[in-house]
Amino acid sequence: MTARALWGKRFIAAVCALVLAGVFLSACKNNRASPDALRMNLGTEPPSLDWSLATDSTSILVLNNLMEGLTRYDESLVAVPALAESWGVSDDGIVYTFRLRKDVIWTDGVPLIAQHFADGWRRLLDPATAAEYAYFLYDVAGAREYNSGKTSDFSTVGVRAVDDHTLEIRLKKPVVYFPAVLTFVATFPIRSDVVGKWPDTWTEPGRMVTLGPYKLESWRHEYRLTLARNEKYYGRVPQIDRIEMFMVGEQNTALDLYETGVLDIVSVPPHAVPHYGSHSDYLEGPFFAIFYLGFNVTRPPFDDPLVRRAFSHAVDREKVAKVLQGGRIPWSGWIPPGMEAGDAEVGYRFDPERARKLLGQAGYGAQKKLPEVRLGFNTNLPNKMVVTNIQAQWRSNLGIEVRLDNMEWKVYLQKLRDDTPQVFRLGWVSDYPDPDNFMKVFTSTSGNNHTKWKNPAYDRLVEAAAYERDPAARRRMYNEAQRILLEEDCVIAPLFASKLHRLVSPRVKGFKLNPMDVLYLDRLSFGSSGGAGR
Amino acid sequence: MKQSVWAFLTRRLLWAIPVLWAVATLTFVVMRLVPGGPFDREKAFPPAVKANIEARYGLDLPWWKQYLRYMGMIVEGDLGPSLKYRSRRVNDIIADTFPVSARLGAWAFLFTLLVGICAGTWAGIRPGGAADKGGMFLATLGISTPSFVLATVLILVFAVHLGWFPAALWEGSSSVVLPAVALGFGPAAYIARLVRSSVIEASSAPHVAAAKSRGLPRYGLVTKYILAGALPPVVTVLGPLLAALVTGSFVIEYIFAIPGMGKYFITAVSDRDYPMIMGVTLVYSALIVFANVAVDLAYSALDPRVEVQ
Numbered sequence: 092m093t094a095r096a097l098w099g100k101r102f103i104a105a106v107c108a109l110v111l112a113g114v115f116l117s118a119c120k121n122n123r124a125s126p127d128a129l130r131m132n133l134g135t136e137p138p139s140l141d142w143s144l145a146t147d148s149t150s151i152l153v154l155n156n157l158m159e160g161l162t163r164y165d166e167s168l169v170a171v172p173a174l175a176e177s178w179g180v181s182d183d184g185i186v187y188t189f190r191l192r193k194d195v196i197w198t199d200g201v202p203l204i205a206q207h208f209a210d211g212w213r214r215l216l217d218p219a220t221a222a223e224y225a226y227f228l229y230d231v232a233g234a235r236e237y238n239s240g241k242t243s244d245f246s247t248v249g250v251r252a253v254d255d256h257t258l259e260i261r262l263k264k265p266v267v268y269f270p271a272v273l274t275f276v277a278t279f280p281i282r283s284d285v286v287g288k289w290p291d292t293w294t295e296p297g298r299m300v301t302l303g304p305y306k307l308e309s310w311r312h313e314y315r316l317t318l319a320r321n322e323k324y325y326g327r328v329p330q331i332d333r334i335e336m337f338m339v340g341e342q343n344t345a346l347d348l349y350e351t352g353v354l355d356i357v358s359v360p361p362h363a364v365p366h367y368g369s370h371s372d373y374l375e376g377p378f379f380a381i382f383y384l385g386f387n388v389t390r391p392p393f394d395d396p397l398v399r400r401a402f403s404h405a406v407d408r409e410k411v412a413k414v415l416q417g418g419r420i421p422w423s424g425w426i427p428p429g430m431e432a433g434d435a436e437v438g439y440r441f442d443p444e445r446a447r448k449l450l451g452q453a454g455y456g457a458q459k460k461l462p463e464v465r466l467g468f469n470t471n472l473p474n475k476m477v478v479t480n481i482q483a484q485w486r487s488n489l490g491i492e493v494r495l496d497n498m499e500w501k502v503y504l505q506k507l508r509d510d511t512p513q514v515f516r517l518g519w520v521s522d523y524p525d526p527d528n529f530m531k532v533f534t535s536t537s538g539n540n541h542t543k544w545k546n547p548a549y550d551r552l553v554e555a556a557a558y559e560r561d562p563a564a565r566r567r568m569y570n571e572a573q574r575i576l577l578e579e580d581c582v583i584a585p586l587f588a589s590k591l592h593r594l595v596s597p598r599v600k601g602f603k604l605n606p607m608d609v610l611y612l613d614r615l616s617f618g619s620s621g622g623a624g625r
Numbered sequence: 626m627k628q629s630v631w632a633f634l635t636r637r638l639l640w641a642i643p644v645l646w647a648v649a650t651l652t653f654v655v656m657r658l659v660p661g662g663p664f665d666r667e668k669a670f671p672p673a674v675k676a677n678i679e680a681r682y683g684l685d686l687p688w689w690k691q692y693l694r695y696m697g698m699i700v701e702g703d704l705g706p707s708l709k710y711r712s713r714r715v716n717d718i719i720a721d722t723f724p725v726s727a728r729l730g731a732w733a734f735l736f737t738l739l740v741g742i743c744a745g746t747w748a749g750i751r752p753g754g755a756a757d758k759g760g761m762f763l764a765t766l767g768i769s770t771p772s773f774v775l776a777t778v779l780i781l782v783f784a785v786h787l788g789w790f791p792a793a794l795w796e797g798s799s800s801v802v803l804p805a806v807a808l809g810f811g812p813a814a815y816i817a818r819l820v821r822s823s824v825i826e827a828s829s830a831p832h833v834a835a836a837k838s839r840g841l842p843r844y845g846l847v848t849k850y851i852l853a854g855a856l857p858p859v860v861t862v863l864g865p866l867l868a869a870l871v872t873g874s875f876v877i878e879y880i881f882a883i884p885g886m887g888k889y890f891i892t893a894v895s896d897r898d899y900p901m902i903m904g905v906t907l908v909y910s911a912l913i914v915f916a917n918v919a920v921d922l923a924y925s926a927l928d929p930r931v932e933v934q
Contacts, residue, residue, distance in 0.1 A: 138710050139710060139711045141711070144711045218673075218677040219677075220677075220681075221678040221680070221681035221682075223664070223670050223674060225677070229671070235671075238673055238674065238677070239671075239673030240673070291712060312722075312884065313884035313885075314794075314882075314883075314884035337794065337882065339794075339882040340879050340882065341879050341880050341882065344792065344793045344880055344881065344882055347785055348792055348793055348882075350785060351788070351791075353791070353792070499661075499895070500661075500895065501660070501661025501895070501897055502661050504661055504665040504667070505661045506660075508665075508669075517667070522668075538670065538671065
């Protein structure tokens with residue numbers, strides 16, 4: 092080898108070594124977030140922090156810490172005064188008069204006035220805003236008509252700023268859960284001057300004006316959102332200065348980041364519950380969400396209630412929950428456990444003997460075979476595990492072969508709407524912690540009732556219960572309605588209620604799970620030892 | 626630069642216009658044929674609300690009107706509002722996420738080139754030797770290992786156990802290493818195999834044999850004679866590869882929580898976010914077109930027999 096070639100070779104080797112060393116050295120710089128910030132995982136980019144447009148749990152989680160409404164949940168999920176100091180209700184339950192706090196100021200120093208609520212509601216209901224959750228205010232007089240464009244006169248809508256600190260709301264009907272609706276982000280006040288200045292981008296840092304315990308400090312889209320303590324907040328100043336919310340979609344990655352000390356709070360996906368269930372940082376609690384099988388009552392053989400009852404009796408819900416490796420509560424009722432009127436005794440127990448008998452009564456047996464039965468579901472692993480287990484259970488308990496049809500989510504939603512399968516799987520997650528939110532799903536006019544079932548007696552009970560102020564009478568009504576839905580007519584077969592699973596760093600104090608999965612970060616603090624809510 | 630090169634560039638870039646138009650039209654048709662819409666939700670909303678939303682985004686117009694309206698916007702450089710991220714526009718989302726994917730993709734591309742060409746050459750100059758067998762075993766492994774498996778192994782070893790690199794996130798230069806390796810390993814293996822066979826073929830060329838017989842040292846022989854003949858075929862695949870790498874990878878960006886553009890190739894479709902689907906498709910197509918032009922130019926630079934016309 093000539094000397095020149097040798098030097099050339101050495102030169103290249105030296106360059107390579109330098110590059111590698113540079114990469115390695117830069118790698119060793121660990122750019123971790125500051126230790127005074129609480130770091131948690133949002134899982135995904137919040138689709139919109141415009142609270143007239145937000146509809147998803149991620150945006151709502153962030154907004155619940157940037158903003159407040161007339162009411163806010165206390166630890167037992169009762170709506171208590173927040174921006175409203177107090178309120179009065181007329182004897183007929185139709186007119187609510189809210190007295191606002193006088194010490195609330197927005198982050199730009201402007202005091203809160205009642206008109207900001209009227210502006211927010213006007214924007215939410217304005218057809219041009221095209222807000223999905225406009226219907227949250229449909230209990231308010233004139234709201235539906237204004238939103239559907241039947242009138243363009245906003246003075247017909249039952250919301251009025253009587254003076255700077257008094258807001259009057261007129262309802263269409265005296266629904267008793269209305270204060271809980273007012274905890275919801277869509278009902279929050281809005282600064283129309285700020286929105287008017289930057290119509291599409293007013294939620295960016297530096298523009299967004301809020302009044303909650305935290306304010307938006309920075310937002311790197313798709314990656315991280317930082318909240319800083321709002322020094323102007325009227326209430327107790329939050330103890331944690333800053334919150335860093337990362338958007339780690341892959342749950343295993345989030346767990347890795349928890350294990351390596353980067354994140355303080357992460358969700359544990361159900362498949363990881365067996366692994367983390369005994370971890371000292373692990374917390375679990377009920378979640379107001381129900382997973383169910385629905386029957387299309389217009390399609391044979393499910394047009395016969397006897398067949399529907401047979402299929403519901405033929406499911407061992409304990410087994411279904413077991414297949415999912417824990418983290419679920421077997422449940423045959425429609426109102427979830429822990430919610431008012433939630434009853435473990437309602438709905439059908441597992442009884443294969445009775446199931447076969449019912450099928451016989453419906454005329455099916457050795458002589459007459461059941462028509463082909465198809466079960467539709469949207470493709471994902473837990474769903475698949477559930478429906479294959481159901482398929483096996485119906486095979487062994489009823490001797491019936493069920494065909495499974497899996498579909499991509501949006502294809503499935505269209506299928507449910509246009510051509511509902513004989514049996515379908517769906518779930519319902521609570522919007523407000525009241526049985527009305529669940530029971531309304533299966534009323535005749537509900538867009539979420541894919542069963543095609545209509546029962547005026549059920550509708551009447553659900554509507555009357557919404558206005559009933561006596562809790563005992565209300566419970567009785569819901570119980571009766573659930574018996575119609577789950578036993579008499581047996582339109583759906585609920586399978587289980589969900590649970591929440593979290594890992595919370597021992598340095599975080601005051602963390603408590605609640606079944607609405609509402610997280611108010613101003614209730615947390617850092618402690619040198621001790622655990623989360625323990 | 627020669628006159629012909631400019632003429633070539635102008636012609637190819639003009640050709641890009643009908644190509645992109647065809648891509649946009651096909652994308653428009655295909656995405657409207659897929660069942661389900663952007664505002665189909667688990668929780669249905671009242672018909673009045675649906676009507677408001679459709680009117681706001683022009684989804685209530687006949688298809689051809691929507692198409693014309695959309696094409697008009699694209700011509701003006703506006704990709705429209707995102708239907709999923711309702712406070713953002715597609716232009717802004719791409720402007721935020723594309724540079725991230727491009728940076729990660731550029732590092733992965735560099736890794737691919739460095740490892741692919743070195744390993745391929747090393748294996749190719751002594752075919753059948755230990756280096757060849759070992760290298761090609763690794764290459765086969767690299768091609769057949771899905772990137773998410775490799776990513777998981779890398780995180781487990783280098784982040785969780787050794788703690789050398791962050792397990793995920795996009796914080797400074799250290800967070801580029803694991804995703805770039807995970808992203809570039811498969812293509813590197815592919816390039817290595819390609820380079821190896823090119824090197825073997827080029828080594829048997831008469832001018833290489835002549836150079837060898839003149840007693841040229843192996844280093845000079847490889848760099849001056851063998852690689853000069855072996856690289857042009859490799860360059861052909863580098864264009865599309867570069868376009869694919871810099872537009873991001875759903876899997877890698879998802880696993881490492883990197884705020885890149887790759888995830889939209891999947892999520893925009895599952896969300897039926899029509900303007901977003903169109904946006905990422907057009908960016909990807911434009912890059913493919915430009916990368917191919919660059920490849921043709923590189924080809925003529927590497928091989929004097931090839932002339933651009």
